[in-house]
Amino acid sequence: MVEEAAPQKQGSAARARSGRALTPVPLRDVQMPAVARLSTGIGELDRVLGGGLVPGSLVLLAGEPGIGKSTITASAMGNLVAAGTSVLYVSGEESVAQVRLRAERLGPDALSVPAIAETNLDAVVATIEAERPDVCVVDSVQTLSASELSGAPGSVGQVREVAGRMMGLAKRLGIAVVLVGHVTKEGAIAGPRVLEHLVDCVLQFEGERERTYRTLRALKNRFGSTNDVGVFEMADNGLVEVQDASARFVAEATRGPGSVVICAMEGSRPLLVEAQALVARTELVPPRRVSNGVDRNRLALILAVLARHAGVRVGSCDVFVSIAGGVRVDEPGADLGIALAVASAARGVPLRGGAGPLAAFGEVGLTGELRHVPHPDRRLAEAGKFGLEPVLAPGPGLTLADALERALEPAPAGADDLSVAA
Numbered sequence: 001m002v003e004e005a006a007p008q009k010q011g012s013a014a015r016a017r018s019g020r021a022l023t024p025v026p027l028r029d030v031q032m033p034a035v036a037r038l039s040t041g042i043g044e045l046d047r048v049l050g051g052g053l054v055p056g057s058l059v060l061l062a063g064e065p066g067i068g069k070s071t072i073t074a075s076a077m078g079n080l081v082a083a084g085t086s087v088l089y090v091s092g093e094e095s096v097a098q099v100r101l102r103a104e105r106l107g108p109d110a111l112s113v114p115a116i117a118e119t120n121l122d123a124v125v126a127t128i129e130a131e132r133p134d135v136c137v138v139d140s141v142q143t144l145s146a147s148e149l150s151g152a153p154g155s156v157g158q159v160r161e162v163a164g165r166m167m168g169l170a171k172r173l174g175i176a177v178v179l180v181g182h183v184t185k186e187g188a189i190a191g192p193r194v195l196e197h198l199v200d201c202v203l204q205f206e207g208e209r210e211r212t213y214r215t216l217r218a219l220k221n222r223f224g225s226t227n228d229v230g231v232f233e234m235a236d237n238g239l240v241e242v243q244d245a246s247a248r249f250v251a252e253a254t255r256g257p258g259s260v261v262i263c264a265m266e267g268s269r270p271l272l273v274e275a276q277a278l279v280a281r282t283e284l285v286p287p288r289r290v291s292n293g294v295d296r297n298r299l300a301l302i303l304a305v306l307a308r309h310a311g312v313r314v315g316s317c318d319v320f321v322s323i324a325g326g327v328r329v330d331e332p333g334a335d336l337g338i339a340l341a342v343a344s345a346a347r348g349v350p351l352r353g354g355a356g357p358l359a360a361f362g363e364v365g366l367t368g369e370l371r372h373v374p375h376p377d378r379r380l381a382e383a384g385k386f387g388l389e390p391v392l393a394p395g396p397g398l399t400l401a402d403a404l405e406r407a408l409e410p411a412p413a414g415a416d417d418l419s420v421a422a
């Protein structure tokens with residue numbers, strides 16, 4: 001049951017029905033105001049937004065608690081103020097003193113952001129109408145509440161009402177509104193999930209709190225592609241853009257048994273990440289299958305194909321797979337890399353790279369074949385940029401078993417090979 005505000009009474013039934021016919025206009029004759037996008041001064045954020053904030057648009061920035069939502073919005077607002085844009089920061093979670101504390105970390109620009117701490121929706125709307133900022137941040141949408149609804153802040157009815165009022169305001173006054181929303185443990189954006197259809201753009205901030213890398217991606221964008229991903233690093237002075245994420249990940253790659261570099265695609269952008277696997281004998285039945293940054297079901301599938309078609313049987317071993325740096329790769333192109341990492345870990349031998357670690361991409365099919373994935377040229381180019389050669393990729397007739405044979409160093413005599421464990 002969702003509580004909703006009672007609709008305002010129409011004057012009379014007759015007036016409600018007296019709609020007047022409108023004149024449709026061919027789209028080319030529609031007057032289009034020249035809207036310049038507002039740059040947030042954070043390159044990666046602008047890119048994910050599709051080139052900056054669009055005036056009059058509603059952006060939902062969702063992420064788990066503590067991931068850095070307030071930090072990135074505060075920096076962006078600081079940059080906007082410095083560029084002469086008027087902004088307003090509405091904090092429903094923290095007092096203005098706490099907001100200031102964060103801003104001090106972020107630098108002088110962030111300190112010039114005008115802020116209010118308020119949870120009453122009417123008061124917030126009145127302030128925005130009086131101030132008429134170009135950009136307004138509401139941190140967070142779950143903390144504001146409309147007095148005409150009795151539900152607790154954060155309930156579906158309240159969240160919807162808050163977003164609905166904000167949208168009306170955004171469109172009417174041409175304000176770009178950024179709503180910050182929390183994501184629950186289950187991954188659904190608590191409450192704000194119900195907003196996805198309403199807002200123009202949904203940005204998801206991901207990453208693990210303990211790790212330094214955070215990724216920002218657009219789940220929906222009415223003004224840009226949803227393919228772009230921004231990579232950030234949490235530092236003392238806020239979130240720092242990681243422009244050459246691949247360089248970091250490649251430099252950190254270990255080259256030991258169980259390590260491989262995956263040429264992954266983050267949307268339209270190639271990204272090199274290191275996948276690591278650990279295979280260890282266990283008494284546990286069933287053995288453990290732990291994955292970090294990789295889908296568990298995908299890992300199960302790859303293990304099954306390895307066992308059935310490539311002679312790598314790890315049935316009595318625990319298998320851990322992790323993408324270094326806390327990045328998540330959710331695309332089939334990562335399959336081959338994961339398979340190689342597991343096989344290398346199971347055999348206890350490193351992969352045959354060139355001057356650097358071995359790089360790989362390709363989808364593993366259920367019959368043990370390697371399948372092509374989109375953008376092989378971009379993936380190869382990215383690997384080439386960092387001197388990774390050779391790159392193992394799907395080719396005509398190449399199977400997973402062939403790929404393993406090519407990539408794995410022969411095991412030295414007396415090596416503890418776990419790949420034949422029943």
Ligand SMILES: Nc1ncnc2c1ncn2[C@@H]1O[C@H](COP(=O)(O)OP(=O)(O)OP(=O)(O)O)[C@@H](O)[C@H]1O
Pocket residue numbers: 063064065066067068069070071072093105182209234235236237
């Ligand atoms: N001095 C510091 N140096 C480095 N990182 C810091 C520092 N202070 C805070 N952080 C990081 O900032 C994160 C909190 O950022 P922020 O408050 O923007 O998150 P949030 O997503 O808004 O959280 P919430 O959901 O609680 O509102 C912390 O998890 C911590 O990792």
Ligand SMILES: [Mg+2]
Pocket residue numbers: 069070071093139
């Ligand atoms: Mg916050």
